[in-house]
Amino acid sequence: MNPKLLSIIPKLVKLSLNQWWARRLLEQYKGINRSCQLILKDDGDETAIWVGVQDGEVKVKIGRYPATTTVTMDVDLFIDTIKGRVDFREALFHGAIEVESHDGHPWAYHGFLWAGFWDLVAQILR
Amino acid sequence: MGKTTVSTNLATKLSEKFRIGFIDLDIYGPNAHLLLGLPEVPAVEQGEMLVPPKVNVDGREMQFMSMAMFLPEGVGLAIKAEFVLDIVKTIIQFTRWDCDLIVADMPPGSLDVVNYTLDLVAPRAQAVLVTEPHRMSLSDCLRLYDILRLKEVELSAIVLNKYNLFKDAPAFEAEISRFGAPIVKLDWSEELQSGLQPDLFEELVEVVV
Numbered sequence: 400m401n402p403k404l405l406s407i408i409p410k411l412v413k414l415s416l417n418q419w420w421a422r423r424l425l426e427q428y429k430g431i432n433r434s435c436q437l438i439l440k441d442d443g444d445e446t447a448i449w450v451g452v453q454d455g456e457v458k459v460k461i462g463r464y465p466a467t468t469t470v471t472m473d474v475d476l477f478i479d480t481i482k483g484r485v486d487f488r489e490a491l492f493h494g495a496i497e498v499e500s501h502d503g504h505p506w507a508y509h510g511f512l513w514a515g516f517w518d519l520v521a522q523i524l525r
Numbered sequence: 526m527g528k529t530t531v532s533t534n535l536a537t538k539l540s541e542k543f544r545i546g547f548i549d550l551d552i553y554g555p556n557a558h559l560l561l562g563l564p565e566v567p568a569v570e571q572g573e574m575l576v577p578p579k580v581n582v583d584g585r586e587m588q589f590m591s592m593a594m595f596l597p598e599g600v601g602l603a604i605k606a607e608f609v610l611d612i613v614k615t616i617i618q619f620t621r622w623d624c625d626l627i628v629a630d631m632p633p634g635s636l637d638v639v640n641y642t643l644d645l646v647a648p649r650a651q652a653v654l655v656t657e658p659h660r661m662s663l664s665d666c667l668r669l670y671d672i673l674r675l676k677e678v679e680l681s682a683i684v685l686n687k688y689n690l691f692k693d694a695p696a697f698e699a700e701i702s703r704f705g706a707p708i709v710k711l712d713w714s715e716e717l718q719s720g721l722q723p724d725l726f727e728e729l730v731e732v733v734v
Contacts, residue, residue: 427569489600504573507612508619511575514595515567 400461401439401446401474407481410524417523421457424516428452435513436466439474446474467502468509480517483524487517526662527686528655529630530717531729533560535653536628538723538730540585543625546577548616549591550642551632552609553602558593560721568594574621583723588624590616610641617645634665643676651681651733654706658685658694663701670704680706682732687713707732 414420434451449460476495479485490496491510498510529551536547549557564578568590577588592612596602602609629646632638643650652673656662666683673680683701688694689712698708709729716722 431570431573486597486600488595488597492596492600493603494605504619505611505615506608507615508575511568511595511615512570515569518567 401441401444403441403474403478404439404446407478410481414520414523415459420519420523423519424452424457425455429455432467434464434466434468436463436469437477438469438471439477440471441474465501467500468513469497469499469501470513471497471499480521481524483521487521488514526633526655526657527684527711528633529557529560531653531655531684531686531711531726532628532630533557534717534721534723534726535729535733536587537561537582537585537721538726539626539628539734540582540587541723542734544623546588546622546624546627547580547590548627548629549589549593550613550616550629550638552592552612552638553632555591555593555596557630558589558591561587561589563591563594564589568620571621574619575615577620577622582721588622590620606637610637613638613642614645617642639669640672640676643672643678647676647678651679653682653684653729653733654680654704655684655686656701657687657691658697658701659691660693660697663697666701666704680704682706682729683708684729685710687711689713 432451432453434449434453437448437450439446447463449462449464449466451458451466472495476485476490480487480490491498491514498506498513500506500509536545539545547557547561549555561582562580564580566578568575568578577590579586580589629642631642654666654669656666670680683704683706685694685698685708688710702708709732717725
């Protein structure tokens with residue numbers, strides 16, 4: 400785990416304690432398995448975090464696992480989006496965040512859903 | 526040339542009789558939402574498809590998809606061209622449109638998005654060509670008309686926008702009548718600049734439906 404991420408642990412704890420977004424995710428993905436491999440890059444180093452909705456549960460794991468999408472960004476950018484300094488959608492549509500699809504849907508399909516999801520996260524962390 | 530004004534008013538007028546979906550395909554510079562408003566809820570996923578949110582226009586609901594829902598105000602789109610086509614594909618093929626007719630506001634000129642969209646929707650689509658009646662726009666019209674023929678998309682009407690502002694309009698009209706499509710003249714008016722005026726589009730509705 401990249402030590403830079405330590406600075407956002409309070410934010411991540413706040414996020415994990417909020418059950419509202421998890422309930423909303425579970426409601427939306429009832430009967431569907433959706434997962435994201437988040438890759439955070441930092442000078443050749445990378446931190447991989449897997450987040451998914453599987454069998455009616457929201458799960459978070461450290462490491463690389465099969466996922467329906469991969470979202471890759473610089474670790475500093477991730478920290479800035481979590482801290483509310485950068486708008487996720489702005490970074491996405493400026494090409495600073497890469498979204499790959501592994502389930503046959505177009506890139507933009509997942510990009511649109513991620514944009515909506517990140518708005519929720521930003522709302523919780525504000 | 527007035528594509529957004531024509532398409533939003535046409536969709537609004539059509540919504541009196543049909544369930545309408547509206548797509549703003551001007552991916553780089555969406556602005557139909559300035560006339561139609563933005564949905565209050567985001568697009569959600571249901572059964573591996575996006576469900577388009579609705580806007581309320583003149584008391585009637587219209588399904589709506591636009592990059593304006595995803596691109597923050599004042600932010601330019603700086604992604605690779607193939608990703609832009611992916612956005613078009615998502616909005617057309619991976620969105621569950623539950624309506625009788627879809628009206629699409631196309632981007633200017635004959636860019637990739639136009640070609641790609643026509644490939645996805647032809648031959649079921651009809652086109653309305655919106656232009657101003659002066660010589661500068663004739664070559665654009667000829668190119669677009671050629672693309673429509675190539676993609677086997679029916680040209681159902683030509684709208685001559687701001688007809689009253691150009692003294693050569695009748696000559697242009699005569700020239701463009703060789704396309705064989707009905708011509709609808711639309712005069713410039715103060716009211717059309719300030720908001721939707723769907724009742725001015727009754728003639729166009731009669732021609733396209």
